Amino acid sequence: MEKIESKQFSAGTKLPSENELANRYGVTRMTARAALSKLEERGYIYSKQGKGRFLKEESMQIQLHLTGKVSFTEKMEQAGYDLETRLISCEKVGFEEKVYKLLNCEPIDHVYKVSRIRIIDGQPMAIHNSFVSEKMFPDIEKERADISSMFAYYRKHGHTEFASSKTMLGISFPTSKEQQLLHCQSMVPLIIVENDCINAATGEVLEHTRILYRSDKFKYDITM
Amino acid sequence: MEKIESKQFSAGTKLPSENELANRYGVTRMTARAALSKLEERGYIYSKQGKGRFLKEESMQIQLHLTGKVSFTEKMEQAGYDLETRLISCEKVGFEEKVYKLLNCEPIDHVYKVSRIRIIDGQPMAIHNSFVSEKMFPDIEKERADISSMFAYYRKHGHTEFASSKTMLGISFPTSKEQQLLHCQSMVPLIIVENDCINAATGEVLEHTRILYRSDKFKYDITM
DNA sequence: ACACAGCCACTTGGCAACAAGTTAGGATGA
DNA sequence: TCATCCTAACTTGTTGCCAAGTGGCTGTGT
Helix, strand or coil, rough: CCCHHCCCCCCCEEECHHHHHHHHHHCCCHHHHHHHHHHHHHHCCCCCCEEEEEEEECCEEEECCCCCCCCHHHHHHHHHHHHHEEEEEEEEEEECCCHHHCCCCCCCCCCCEEEEEEEECCCEEEEEEEEEEECCCCCCCHHHHHHCHHHHHHCCCCCCCHHHHHHHHECCCCCCHHHHHCCCCCCCCCCEEEEEEEECCCCEEEEEEEEECCCCCCCECCCC | HHHHHHHCCCCCCCCCCCCHHHHHHCCCCHHHHHHHHHHHHCCEEEECCCEEEEEECCCEEEEECCCCCCCHHHHHHHCCCEEEEEEEEEEEEEEHHHHHHHCCCCCCCEEEEEEEEEECCCCEHHHHHHHECCCCCCCCCHHHHCCCCCCHHHHHHHCCCCCCCCCEEEEEEHHHHHHHHHHHHHHHHCEEEEEEEECCCCCCCEEEEEEEEEEEEEEEECCC
């Protein structure tokens, strides 16, 4: 059934039709169709009614050192990539226990989610969510338009030395909104990396960050 | 369409039928069916003909420090889990450039893949593949039955100090064989962690390891 | 009153026919 | 000879119907 994916063709190649696959492997057309749909949902192929199914070009993979101290921006610019960071949204979020607890907030406090998208060489690669409390940054609503770099924003507010907390990694699938932003299919796994940014001098938690990486766009280096 | 998954029920709950979902959201039964199939392939629900679809119980997640120096066995036993490691296979593999290069092997050399499965509290959690060269361990074919721990095996052959190389992380989906071994569906992502085990004294590469973790069974700690 | 058989309404699973889009080639006409 | 249109043979997409499995309800016989 899914030995189909082991056959490696070059990009743009036309795949055998549903009927041909069904005959060749002695299954019904529905079974072949299901297998092909899976490949489509994973983002390996695309289909055109009346024409057929075609292999997408395999996208480049960028090496990314996940555990490093340097910021994403610096990493990418050092490696010579054309990185654009675009602000998507900056709005209050509903109560979420984990985030509120980390930011030392009560349920009545307001927490903002600053959502930015990372675009490399024209391709959206990751969504960077920063959770900050109104308590810590009361003017965030007014200043939202100016936020280009979170670190620059924190320095402007007098925080100079930064540290990071425990870093956790998990996997999930994109919501329909995230699919649009990242230009990906529903079955492309996302790697979610979460940690906190702390003022090293005072120990205050400045933000909780939740970064969603397209798992197929990077090779992740987690060397200590 | 996929707002279905946001509704959190408790385990074992019966989901609305295909027809009911189709009517409720004003879509065809095929659309509802496709959405439910997706949930089934991701391993969230199961279906019984004539009865309906039901939520699976959410499995526990074990915290795992990916970048630590201690071995998987030690980590799990320290945390008090009942870990069983079972040998699946130990056989020659075909030429694979990356692995052969890392092991300093030519295409005519023989490389063995020692494949073991990690079972925690009765649940298969990960597949641990070790690639070793016949050049380095000529008697591996005879000794294969005795291999319980790779480190113990290396110590038996005179290697005492170990180091590890660069560690890379990636995502893929299980083959049908891996689905059987890990008791999981086809759309459950696997986290693949690869690195080399090196004799710290001589610098020789003893093995290349490729570990396949079920992404839904762990919370991955990648703190430096 | 109780046991049992049959039926019906519901579920998921599967299939076949049809619809819609594309392309190539041949018939037709100027 | 050349241009144009039509048709036929592909492709994928969609719809609807029927099969198979389950459980409850009801009628019937003892």
